[in-house]
Amino acid sequence: MVRVFNLRKHLELRRKLRKNMTEAETILWSQIKNNILGAKFRRQYSVNSFILDFYCPKLKLAIEIDGEIHDIPKQASYDIERQKIIETRKIKFLRFTNDQIKYDLYNVLNTIKTYIANNFFSPCLRGDVAAGDRGVKK
Numbered sequence: 605m606v607r608v609f610n611l612r613k614h615l616e617l618r619r620k621l622r623k624n625m626t627e628a629e630t631i632l633w634s635q636i637k638n639n640i641l642g643a644k645f646r647r648q649y650s651v652n653s654f655i656l657d658f659y660c661p662k663l664k665l666a667i668e669i670d671g672e673i674h675d676i677p678k679q680a681s682y683d684i685e686r687q688k689i690i691e692t693r694k695i696k697f698l699r700f701t702n703d704q705i706k707y708d709l710y711n712v713l714n715t716i717k718t719y720i721a722n723n724f725f726s727p728c729l730r731g732d733v734a735a736g737d738r739g740v741k742k
Contacts, residue, residue, distance in 0.1 A: 608651060608652050608693070609649070609650065609651060609661075610649060610650050611650055611652075611653075614650045614653070614655060617655065618648040618649075618650060618655060619648075621647075621648040621655060622647050622648050625647070626669070626671065626702070627702070627706070628669045628671070628700075628702040628705035628706060629647075629657055629669055631705050631706065631709065632658070632667070632669060632700075632705050632709075632712070633647060633658070635709065635713055636658065636667075636713075636716065641713070641716060641717050641720055642717075642720055642724070643660045643662060643663055643665075643720045643724060644660060644661075644662065645658045645659065645660045645667070646658065646659050646660075646661070651666075651690050651693060651695065652689065652690070654686055654689070654690055656668065656690070657669050659695075660720075662724060663696075663719075663720065663723050663724050664693075664694055664695045664696060665695070665696050665697075665698065665719065665720075665723075666690065666695050666696070666697045666698070667697075667698050667699075667700070667716065668683075668687075668697060668698070668699045668700075669699075669700055669701070669702060669705060670683070670699055670700070670701050670702070671701075671702045672702070696719075698715060698716060698719060700712050700715075
C-alpha cells in the first residue's frame with residue numbers, strides 16, 4: 605500500500621508552516637487543539653503532495669482557512685481542483701476565511717462542533733463548548 609499521509613519529503617515544510625502560522629491559524633488552533641471540541645486535530649497535515657491547515661484523521665475532516673490570496677481567480681481555481689483530489693480520499697472539508705476566524709469565531713467553532721457531533725460521538729460535545737469556558741465571546 606502506498607503511503608499518502610504525512611510523507612517524509614514534506615516534513616520540513618510542515619514544520620516550517622507550523623512554526624509560522626498565520627494569525628487566523630493561531631487563533632483557530634488555540635480553540636481546537638488538545639481535543640477541546642472532542643476530536644483530535646493535527647496542524648499542517650499532508651495528503652499526497654498537499655498540506656492541509658488542520659486535519660482530524662478519525663473524522664477524515666480537513667479545515668482550511670482562506671486568506672485574501674484565495675480570492676484571486678487562479679488561486680480559487682487551484683483550491684477547487686486541490687480539494688477535489690483530496691476528496692477522492694473520502695476527506696470532507698470545512699472552509700473559513702481569515703475574517704470569519706478573527707471576527708466570528710463563535711460561529712466558526714459551532715460549525716466545527718456541529719460537524720463533529722453529527723459524525724462522531726464524544727461526551728465533550730454536551731453543552732456549548734464554543735462559548736463555554738474557552739473565553740470566546742458571542
